[in-house]
Amino acid sequence: MRVQTEEWRRFIPGVRMYKGKKTLFYNREILWGGDEFGHPLIYDEEERDSWEVIIILPGVEIIPEFTFCDCKNIETVIMADTVRRIEEGSFRLCEKVHFVKLSTSLEYIGESVFQWCKSLISIFIPPSCRQIDECAFMGCHKLIIFHVPQNTELGNDVIVGTKLIHASPIVFHDHEEYNIETNNWIKNINNEEQYALHRACSCFNPLEDIIYEIVQREGSLEVFNRKNSIGITPSQYLEANPYAKVTEQKIINRFVLEIMGEL
Template sequence: MRVQTEEWRRFIPGVRMYKGKKTCFYNGEKLWDEENRENLIYDEEELHSWEVIIVLPGVEVIPVGTFSGCENLKTVIMSDSVRRIENCAFEKCKSLAFVKLSRHVEYIRGWAFHFCESLTSIFIPPSCREIGDKAFQGCKKLIILHVPQHTQLGKNVIADTALIKASFFQTDDDGEYITREEVNDWIKSHHDDNQFSLHRACSTFNPLDEVIFDIVKRQGLKAFNKTDSIGVTPSQYLSNNSYSEIKEQKIIKRYILHMMGEII
């Protein structure tokens, strides 16, 4: 009998230990009955035990409330087949700290990541057409959010987050804001100033090695540690970017060799 490899086992649906963590390999089945407000396959205790969710290839939609309340969930990795994340799909996943979205996701519906209190960063791919109302409301630690210019944003997408608190916009006691269009424009443009060119290059969906290197050549290595208007450095953007394979240390090494060549 042929031995199953870890790589092959990744594509088998179900729940099992994977790399030392309780992992759900999700194949698109309906886990939550929204009408009757009940779990369909796994009980609440089982759902609370999951640490990682890997959405398998072929899944196009994550239905309403599918992983809502998975309190121990820390990591979500989606295959690039996912195109829609429905309402409240990951609501109240309080330990969720890392999300890699599908490169082809088109819609993130309202309250999709509502009150994911440990989430610090999210990078939205260019394929995304729309993010619904309050999609990231209550993500109290969320400070890094990259959104393409063409993506439509709903109401209070970043209400009660570190990002809105670091801005100059006024909010009410629930962290909600009434200047919807102004905030949504600011989310997409707060790096437009030339002094934040390295921040912009490091926080894009697909950062380019040559672009980053050219900026560092002009601004020097200290630019990696310069904070922007919300207190985040280019180093933080680059290290949190789930789609980037660029390593800051390689850029630094290349810069040093470049400078040594000029000196010699």
């Protein structure tokens, strides 16, 4: 009889310990009944509160409304690249979530999906995402890194109650105009030329050669510590970026070796 490896077990739905964390491997099950005031199905509240990691398995295209809402101890969410839609309130009130890797095929984030995820510090939206509905990240108090492609349509009050909105220079005068100005500001935080490295480190799939070229042009590794208007450095973007395959240390090593003439 063949022994199942950890790699193989990753694709079996259900709850089990994985890399020391209690993990739900989700595979299209309907876990919640009704609206935000509904009730859990299959797993009771005590079981839902014990989950630390959610892994959305390959083949899942839609995460239904309120599927993981109020799962108090989830820290990590990783989605297979088949997920296209996350419906209303799916991760609402998951107060300990601090790491989310979205599907690279994601097209839509529904209303209040990550509302009141108070520990979430950063989120990187893939280029495939066409729309983020209203209040999607409302009340995510610690959220400061929010990378959004230019083509993504943002609804009203997407980042109300976040650390990022408090850093905004936009003055409230009219609700509709305020949302338009704020959403435009979010997408253009790093548009100035002095923030080229910020853009390179926060984009989808940061490329080593582009990052290295900017560092070379600046002539100093200190550029990694340059803060933008919201106080974030390229180092912080690169470290938080779940799609990055290059590290700051790799760039540093390459830079030093070239200075020493060993490249």
